[in-house]
Amino acid sequence: MRKKTFTAAVLLAAATLTLSACGGGDDTKTSAVTTLDGGSSSHGAATVLDQPFAKPDLNLTDTHGKAYDLRAETKGHPTLVYFGYTHCPDVCPTTMSNIAVAAKSLPKAEQDDLRVVFVTTDPGRDTPSELGKWLGGIDPRFIGLTGDFRAIQAGARSIGISVDPTTKDKKGNLVSVHGTQVMAFSPKDDKGYVLLGDNATVDDYTKDLPKLVKGVNP
Amino acid sequence: MSRASVRRVPARRALPAAGALLGALALAGCSGSAAPAKAELSVSSSYMPRPVAADMAAGFLTITNRGGTADRLTSVRSDAAGDVTMHSTTGGMMREQTSFAIPAHGRLVFRSGGNHLMFEGLKHRPAEGQDVKLTLTFARSAPLTVEMPVKSATYNPATGH
Numbered sequence: 001m002r003k004k005t006f007t008a009a010v011l012l013a014a015a016t017l018t019l020s021a022c023g024g025g026d027d028t029k030t031s032a033v034t035t036l037d038g039g040s041s042s043h044g045a046a047t048v049l050d051q052p053f054a055k056p057d058l059n060l061t062d063t064h065g066k067a068y069d070l071r072a073e074t075k076g077h078p079t080l081v082y083f084g085y086t087h088c089p090d091v092c093p094t095t096m097s098n099i100a101v102a103a104k105s106l107p108k109a110e111q112d113d114l115r116v117v118f119v120t121t122d123p124g125r126d127t128p129s130e131l132g133k134w135l136g137g138i139d140p141r142f143i144g145l146t147g148d149f150r151a152i153q154a155g156a157r158s159i160g161i162s163v164d165p166t167t168k169d170k171k172g173n174l175v176s177v178h179g180t181q182v183m184a185f186s187p188k189d190d191k192g193y194v195l196l197g198d199n200a201t202v203d204d205y206t207k208d209l210p211k212l213v214k215g216v217n218p
Numbered sequence: 219m220s221r222a223s224v225r226r227v228p229a230r231r232a233l234p235a236a237g238a239l240l241g242a243l244a245l246a247g248c249s250g251s252a253a254p255a256k257a258e259l260s261v262s263s264s265y266m267p268r269p270v271a272a273d274m275a276a277g278f279l280t281i282t283n284r285g286g287t288a289d290r291l292t293s294v295r296s297d298a299a300g301d302v303t304m305h306s307t308t309g310g311m312m313r314e315q316t317s318f319a320i321p322a323h324g325r326l327v328f329r330s331g332g333n334h335l336m337f338e339g340l341k342h343r344p345a346e347g348q349d350v351k352l353t354l355t356f357a358r359s360a361p362l363t364v365e366m367p368v369k370s371a372t373y374n375p376a377t378g379h
Contacts, residue, residue, distance in 0.1 A: 086270075086271075086274075087273075087274055088274070089269070089274050089275060089276035089334065089336045089337070090276040090312075090330055090331070090334045090336075091330070091331060093267070093269065093270045093371060094267060094330060094371065094372065097267075097270075097370075097371035097372045098372050101372050133271070134270055134271065137270040137271060138270055138371070169314065171314065173314070175312075198331055199331060201372075201374050201376075201377070202372045202374070203374075203377070
């Protein structure tokens with residue numbers, strides 16, 4: 001367990017832009033980035049972990065209002081998991097849009113095989129229909145999940161991604177603070193070997209996705 | 219059409235008379251009464267990634283100061299949005315700021331993952347190719363208007379696409 005945490009931390013420490021809240025923040029808050037040491041190697045925008053993560057055991061609700069068991073539904077599929085929220089102006093829509101554009105350059109069979117899962121960190125506002133509307137503007141095939149915040153937070157933490165509860169800043173704006181990495185899970189063993197930071201561009205995803213969908217590390 | 223067009227608003231203060239300027243220069247170094255060089259601000263690299271919906275959008279730009287005096291960006295407004303706020307990222311946290319420093323002979327940069335402008339309550343979801351008009355207000359310099367072009371949701375200013 002300890003080793004796992006250490007491994008995850010490397011990239012958190014390596015990528016300084018790991019966490020962001022997309023909204024007015026509260027100045028008294030401290031950074032949610034945990035500084036850790038561990039083993040990993042960097043390959044362009046992708047960080048390959050020495051110790052892979054198990055897929056988070058998340059049982060949430062999808063954009064159709066149906067129960068969604070992440071492990072069962074995505075078993076054997078290349079899966080990208082991202083934690084964010086729809087009232088996020090900068091990093092969240094850019095990251096999801098970058099993946100959407102890059103995925104279109106995959107062969108059709110691989111596009112159908114790929115699962116892109118957006119888990120909200122702001123379930124109070126991101127209802128299934130709100131999530132569905134937002135993701136529909138990016139790529140209707142993307143899966144949006146919402147549900148109990150503590151379950152979401154625990155799921156994120158299990159793969160080394162930090163998520164804070166939505167808070168109100170001084171002006172009354174609701175702010176969510178969340179790690180901004182995308183974790184890619186292999187279709188071979190359903191483990192997460194690769195993290196992509198919020199600096200990953202369409203070109204980075206276009207280069208890495210063909211490998212990731214085959215369970216090959218970049 | 220990739221650059222923002224900027225219209226300069228006439229400076230509020232007239233240039234000091236040449237004689238006064240010379241006198242000020244002569245005094246420089248032994249008193250604080252020298253007339254300061256002005257901030258000379260210009261805006262470049264502005265863009266808005268096409269937002270997913272009308273309720274929220276980000277905007278980015280660079281303000282360059284070629285003058286010898288620092289200034290501050292104190293507000294941003296746009297008729298296209300209900301509210302425009304300015305945010306910084308420090309230690310991974312995004313925070314709303316009431317103003318941003320523009321150093322003398324320096325730049326203030328808003329770019330994805332760092333400082334950004336946040337537009338809320340847009341009247342319409344902007345389409346790629348449209349411009350969003352902004353007015354930037356400063357502590358010292360006259361306001362600047364910016365025509366911020368709307369780019370694709372995945373636009374990367376480093377590659378230009």
